[in-house]
Amino acid sequence: MKFEQYQAENSIPWLNEVLVLFTVALQLCQQLKDKINVFAQYKDFIVSPNLSTPSAT
Secondary structure (H helix, E strand, O other), X not given: XXXXXXXXXXXXXXXXXXXXXXXXXXXXXXXXXXXXXXXXOOXXXXXXXXXXXXOOO
C-alpha cells in the first residue's frame, strides 16, 4: 500500500514580527524580574519621601 504525500509551503508575513515582539517582551519581563530581585535583597530598604524633593529649609 502506497500513500501519496503532498507538501505545501506558505509564508505568514506577520509571524516574524510577532516572534520579535514576544522576544522583546520576554527580555523586558526578565529585566523587570532582575530589578525586583535586587530590591528584594534589601528587605529593610526604606524610601524617604524627602529624598526626591528639595527641602524648604
